Structure formats: structure tokens, C-alpha cells
Amino acid sequence: xxxxxxxxxxxxxxxxxxxxxxxxxxxxxxxxxxxxxxxxxxxxxxxxxxxxxxxxxxxxxxxxxxxxxxxxxxxxxxxxxxxxxxxxxxxxxxxxxxxxxxxxxxxxxxxxxxxxxxxxxxxxxxxxxxxxxxxxxxxxxxxxxxxxxxxxxxxxxxxxxxxxxxxxxxxxxxxxxxxxxxxxxxxxxxxxxxxxxxxxxxxxxxxxxxxxxxxxxxxxxxxxxxxxxxxxxxxxxxxxxxxxxxxxxxxxxxxxxxxxxxxxxxxxxxxxxxxxxxx
Amino acid sequence: xxxxxxxxxxxxxxxxxxxxxxxxxxxxxxxxxxxxxxxxxxxxxxxxxxxxxxxxxxxxxxxxxxxxxxxxxxxxxxxxxxxxxxxxxxxxxxxxxxxxxxxxxxxxxxxxxxxxxxxxxxxxxxxxxxxxxxxxxxxxxxxxxxxxxxxxxxxxxxxxxxxxxxxxxxxxxxxxxxxxxxxxxxxxxxxxxxxxxxxxxxxxxxxxxxxxxxxxxxxxxxxxxxxxxxxxxxxxxxxxxxxxxxxxxxxxxxxxxxxxxxxxxxxxxxxxxxxxxxxxxxxxxxxxxxxxxxxxxxxxxxxxxxxxxxxxxxxxxxxxxxxxxxxxxxxxxxxxxxxxxxxxxxxxxxxxxxxxxxxxxxxxxxxxxxxxxxxxxxxxxx
Numbered sequence: 014x015x016x017x018x019x020x021x022x023x024x025x026x027x028x029x030x031x032x033x034x035x036x037x038x039x040x041x042x043x044x045x046x047x048x049x050x051x052x053x054x055x056x057x058x059x060x061x062x063x064x065x066x067x068x069x070x071x072x073x074x075x076x077x078x079x080x081x082x083x084x085x086x087x088x089x090x091x092x093x094x095x096x097x098x099x100x101x102x103x104x105x106x107x108x109x110x111x112x113x114x115x116x117x118x119x120x121x122x123x124x125x126x127x128x129x130x131x132x133x134x135x136x137x138x139x140x141x142x143x144x145x146x147x148x149x150x151x152x153x154x155x156x157x158x159x160x161x162x163x164x165x166x167x168x169x170x171x172x173x174x175x176x177x178x179x180x181x182x183x184x185x186x187x188x189x190x191x192x193x194x195x196x197x198x199x200x201x202x203x204x205x206x207x208x209x210x211x212x213x214x215x216x217x218x219x220x221x222x223x224x225x226x227x228x229x230x231x232x233x234x235x236x237x238x239x240x241x242x243x244x245x246x247x248x249x250x251x252x253x254x255x256x257x258x259x260x261x262x263x264x265x266x267x268x269x270x271x272x273x274x275x276x277x278x279x280x281x282x283x284x285x286x287x288x289x290x291x292x
Numbered sequence: 293x294x295x296x297x298x299x300x301x302x303x304x305x306x307x308x309x310x311x312x313x314x315x316x317x318x319x320x321x322x323x324x325x326x327x328x329x330x331x332x333x334x335x336x337x338x339x340x341x342x343x344x345x346x347x348x349x350x351x352x353x354x355x356x357x358x359x360x361x362x363x364x365x366x367x368x369x370x371x372x373x374x375x376x377x378x379x380x381x382x383x384x385x386x387x388x389x390x391x392x393x394x395x396x397x398x399x400x401x402x403x404x405x406x407x408x409x410x411x412x413x414x415x416x417x418x419x420x421x422x423x424x425x426x427x428x429x430x431x432x433x434x435x436x437x438x439x440x441x442x443x444x445x446x447x448x449x450x451x452x453x454x455x456x457x458x459x460x461x462x463x464x465x466x467x468x469x470x471x472x473x474x475x476x477x478x479x480x481x482x483x484x485x486x487x488x489x490x491x492x493x494x495x496x497x498x499x500x501x502x503x504x505x506x507x508x509x510x511x512x513x514x515x516x517x518x519x520x521x522x523x524x525x526x527x528x529x530x531x532x533x534x535x536x537x538x539x540x541x542x543x544x545x546x547x548x549x550x551x552x553x554x555x556x557x558x559x560x561x562x563x564x565x566x567x568x569x570x571x572x573x574x575x576x577x578x579x580x581x582x583x584x585x586x587x588x589x590x591x592x593x594x595x596x597x598x599x600x601x602x603x604x605x606x607x608x609x610x611x612x613x614x615x616x617x618x619x620x621x622x623x624x625x626x627x628x629x630x631x632x633x634x635x636x637x638x639x640x641x642x643x644x645x646x647x648x649x650x651x652x653x654x655x656x657x658x659x660x661x662x663x664x665x666x667x668x669x670x671x672x673x674x
Binding site for chain 2: 178216218
């Protein structure tokens with residue numbers, strides 16, 4: 014593979030080198046969080062985390078473990094930078110994003126450190142493209158302080174059942190209301206639009222419900238405009254976990270299988286729109 | 293009203309709503325003792341469609357306490373209700389309830405895996421509009437499997453607005469219709485003909501060429517094809533409305549379309565557009581059907597002017613009619629007929645309580661209309 018014929022001397026300068034035989038294993042998951050131009054990359058020996066935020070109220074994270082990469086070398090405990098995600102995706106798809114079986118773009122992503130651009134070596138069918146994307150000082154991602162000990166309600170659903178609901182959501186509603194309760198209606202999504210209200214109810218004994226752990230009745234509203242981008246992650250996923258904590262903060266975690274069947278995660282954190290009195 | 297539909301019926305119901313969405317922007321739900329009617333009218337009042345589902349179509353069909361007095365007709369925005377019936381793959385049952393006190397229609401879908409979707413839609417109470425159409429008086433009647441008509445219209449591009457149906461004793465043909473265009477070189481003319489033997493029923497009373505809007509018909513044809521129902525066509529001379537209908541044991545569907553008037557026969561006056569809201573009047577009190585006559589208008593009825601100059605009540609509709617008969621429509625180089633849209637006649641339903649069968653079509657003979665239960669959708673006997 015042409016990419017591996019790079020001089021060894023070059024390799025010594027990079028603090029991070031990550032290679033994939035199929036660039037789609039990275040680009041597909043990044044598409045699930047592309048609702049803003051800029052993304053914060055944070056690499057550790059465990060893998061790559063990409064964060065996108067919106068107005069400090071919404072945060073999306075994509076996790077690609079080091080095992081997913083064919084080559085993953087990191088010389089520091091933590092490497093961070095910020096790039097334009099749209100540009101990065103354009104580069105990853107530079108060969109046109111063909112979905113023909115057996116044809117894929119190989120990727121070697123290299124970073125020399127602070128002040129250097131992110132270098133992408135992309136190869137398909139013997140043609141190599143080199144892209145250098147300017148990096149920026151990484152912003153500190155918001156810490157939503159969402160910890161499992163504070164979780165009041167948690168459900169895990171098969172994504173199939175939620176996909177239909179999310180595709181039908183009344184977009185004239187400003188908010189999406191999520192009700193979770195140990196009693197009826199158990200798990201309910203509600204919208205309040207121009208033509209009327211809609212409720213989607215998922216009972217706790219539904220065979221789409223893989224886990225149901227609700228300790229108290231909670232109703233929270235979230236801005237529809239903030240949650241709408243999560244539909245992309247939902248579309249890619251096979252399972253989703255929905256958790257709320259005592260403050261009403263929402264955590265959505267999506268289990269995504271890539272082209273090779275390997276598991277990656279995408280999570281969304283969202284602040285509640287307003288306090289709704291808990292029953 | 294409270295009704296429940298099971299799986300396949302929900303899909304048929306959704307398909308009916310989809311067909312009606314091709315006609316107008318609003319859907320009128322009209323629960324009656326003989327069934328639930330879904331109606332839509334286009335803004336120009338030149339196309340009307342009605343799907344009537346008999347009580348047998350439903351798993352459960354109950355009219356509420358409003359039965360006997362004024363039943364509630366709900367007008368909903370098509371864009372509010374159409375999306376609800378888009379993804380029906382997992383739907384096992386659907387319940388529709390009309391709650392008069394809070395002006396809401398509740399549509400609940402009970403889906404696989406125990407999932408329930410509930411929609412509370414606001415509606416406007418409205419008077420039902422119905423097209424008065426005496427199909428039994430039509431000189432020309434055709435009946436063919438939906439597939440036959442579907443295959444005929446398939447040859448016209450989706451963008452084709454209007455087509456002309458011609459009937460002679462020897463053949464029935466369909467061709468595309470273009471209004472006074474100068475770019476003859478760019479238009480592809482398509483015409484296809486069928487021999488009378490191709491039809492299950494063929495009756496010709498008068499040779500005619502009628503031009504109507506194809507787009508508005510496609511919804512019904514697709515519904516008929518999916519249910520493998522034969523389509524009946526009732527029509528007469530150019531200018532008179534054409535009625536397409538399908539029916540089976542549990543449902544009836546009708547589309548009534550106005551046809552272009554032949555401008556080369558000035559003796560044929562434009563028909564008066566009568567938009568008749570439901571009033572507690574008997575059919576006999578309603579405006580006489582013969583066109584051009586000075587109409588005595590009972591209270592609560594609107595009369596919109598025809599190009600013949602009858603009194604105007606609705607300026608917006610008048611503007612539309614005037615626009616349609618503007619000079620550029622009449623001064624054309626080619627010989628294709630028609631200069632203005634002929635509109636339908638609408639008639640109030642007579643809401644006799646307990647009778648349950650409102651008159652859907654009024655004939656010119658008023659006494660006949662009172663006695664006969666004229667159903668617009670009745671197919672001719674073979």
C-alpha cells in the first residue's frame with residue numbers, strides 16, 4: 014500500500030498517526046455529529062474522541078477506539094486540536110465516496126503537534142491525495158457533569174423503534190418533551206406543534222425496550238432545534254440509551270456498527286429547556 | 293364520533309387521504325350514519341373528491357351523541373394529517389375520535405412492539421361542501437378496470453396538466469392538451485385510443501371531447517389500482533363536469549372535475565358556480581340547477597358570478613373567474629377549444645335527521661330529487 018512507503022524519518026516527527034483501510038469507518042461516524050463547522054479532536058492512547066458543541070447547551074461526542082484503526086500510534090498522553098469538520102469530511106470523501114464493494118479509500122492521519130496542520134494521506138486505486146488542514150487551539154469542551162451516580166432514569170431502546178418517531182416529529186414544535194416514569198406512560202416523546210400535539214409512547218414491556226430503569230417520574234423539555242441533529246446518529250445506530258439525571262440533563266448514547274461490524278459510540282448531551290414540575 | 297380501523301384498513305384510509313391531498317389543501321371529515329366521508333375541494337372549486345367508508349369498513353364505528361342533531365364536520369389542514377399516514381408499516385390498529393367540546397380530532401396508532409402514537413389535531417368546524425352531479429343523467433358512461441385507465445394515463449408525463457378525452461361510437465381516445473402555446477416544436481403530442489370493446493361498459497349518448505385536469509385524477513386512479521377496482525366515468529358534452537368513481541362493498545370514492553368549455557359554441561353558457569354550505573333547508577328550496585337563470589338565493593347560500601353576470605358575493609372567486617376568461621385565453625392561433633374553466637355545482641346536504649342519506653346529486657327536476665335517493669356514485673347497471 015503506497016501509504017506505508019513513507020519514509021520512516023517522517024514518522025518520528027508525528028505525535029499522532031492513525032490509519033484506516035476504509036476511511037468510511039471514520040467519515041460515517043463524523044457525519045453523525047456534523048451540525049457545526051468546528052470539532053475538537055482529543056486523542057489518547059485509548060482512541061480518538063471528536064467533540065462538537067452548540068451554544069453550550071448541546072454537546073456531541075464520537076468515540077473511535079484505537080482498536081478500530083489498523084495503525085494507531087500516539088506519543089503523548091493526550092493530543093488535542095481543533096479543525097473545521099466540514100473540510101475534514103470533504104477531504105475524507107475526496108475520491109467521491111463511492112460505495113462499490115471492495116472499493117474504499119485508505120486513510121493515514123498524521124499530526125506533528127501544536128502549530129502544525131493535520132495531514133491526511135488518502136489513497137484509492139493507486140491514486141494518492143495529501144491534504145493539510147489547518148488546526149486551531151482546541152477549546153475546552155463543556156463539562157456537563159453528567160455522571161452515572163446522578164442518573165434518575167435510564168432506558169435502552171432498539172434504534173429501529175425510535176427512528177420512525179424521530180422522522181415523524183412535528184418540526185413546528187419548539188420543544189421535544191421527554192417523559193420517563195416507573196408508571197404509565199413509562200417512556201413518552203411529545204411535541205406541541207401548530208396543528209396539535211403528538212405523543213409517542215413506549216411501554217416498559219415492549220420488545221423494543223432492552224432495559225428499563227426508571228426511579229421517578231420526570232418530564233423535561235428540550236429545544237427541538239438542538240436535538241434534531243441527533244437524528245443522524247440515530248440513523249446509524251442499532252441501539253440507543255436515554256438517560257436523564259436529577260437536573261433534567263439528557264444523555265443520549267448511540268451504539269454504531271461501522272462497515273466492518275466494529276462498535277463505536279456517539280453520545281449527545283443536552284440541557285433542559287425549562288424546568289417542568291416533577292409529578 | 294369514535295371509530296377503529298385495523299391494519300389493512302388503515303393503509304387504505306391513508307391511501308385515500310393521499311389521493312385527496314392531490315385535490316385540495318384541506319380535508320373535511322364528515323361522520324354520517326351511513327359512514328365516514330372524507331372530502332376535499334380545490335381552491336378553484338373545479339375539482340372535488342369524496343371517499344366514503346361504510347361502517348363495515350371499520351372494526352368499530354360509533355357516532356357520538358351528536359347523531360340526530362347537527363353532526364360535526366371537521367376541516368383539517370391536509371399538511372397536518374397527511375404526514376401521520378405516511379409510515380404505516382408497523383401500524384396494527386388506528387382509532388379516530390372526534391371531540392366536539394375541545395375541537396380536537398384524536399388519532400391514535402397502535403403499532404407493533406406495544407408502541408402507541410397519539411395525535412391531537414385541531415380542527416375547524418365547517419359546512420361540508422358537496423358537488424351536485426346527476427350521474428344518471430350523463431349521456432356517456434365508461435367502465436373499465438383501473439389498470440386500463442392507469443395504463444392509458446401512464447404515457448403522459450407527470451407534469452402534464454390537462455388531457456382531453458374524446459368519445460365516438462368507434463373509439464375512446466386520450467390526448468394531451470396544451471393551451472395556446474406558440475412553441476409547437478417543443479411539445480410532444482401523445483394520443484392513444486381504445487376500442488369500445490376494451491371497456492367493461494360503454495355507453496355513448498353524445499360524441500364529445502372533454503378536457504380536464506389529469507393531476508387531480510391520478511390520486512383516484514392509483515387508489516383504484518391498489519384495490520383492483522373498476523373505474524366508472526360519467527360525462528357529457530364539453531363544459532359539463534366529469535365524474536370518476538370506484539366502489540366496492542365497503543367504500544366508495546368519487547372525483548368530480550370540471551371540464552373546459554368549448555368557446556366555439558357561444559350558445560352554451562357558463563355554468564353558475566354555487567358554493568353551498570350546509571343549511572337546514574330542504575333540497576327543493578335550493579337554487580335551481582339550470583344555468584344562466586336568475587337565481588333566488590335562500591339565506592345562507594353564496595352565489596358566485598359566472599361570466600354571464602349573475603350577482604357576485606365572493607370577490608376572490610370572481611377574480612378567479614375573470615382571470616380565466618381574460619382575452620389571451622381566447623385569442624389563440626390554434627383551433628383547440630375552450631377558454632374558461634367550467635365550475636361545479638355544489639349543493640347543500642339536506643340534513644334530515646334519522647334519514648341518514650343526504651342527497652348528493654340534484655337533478656333539474658326538483659320533485660324527482662326529493663323522492664329519489666340519487667347517489668352520485670351508483671354505477672350504471674350492466
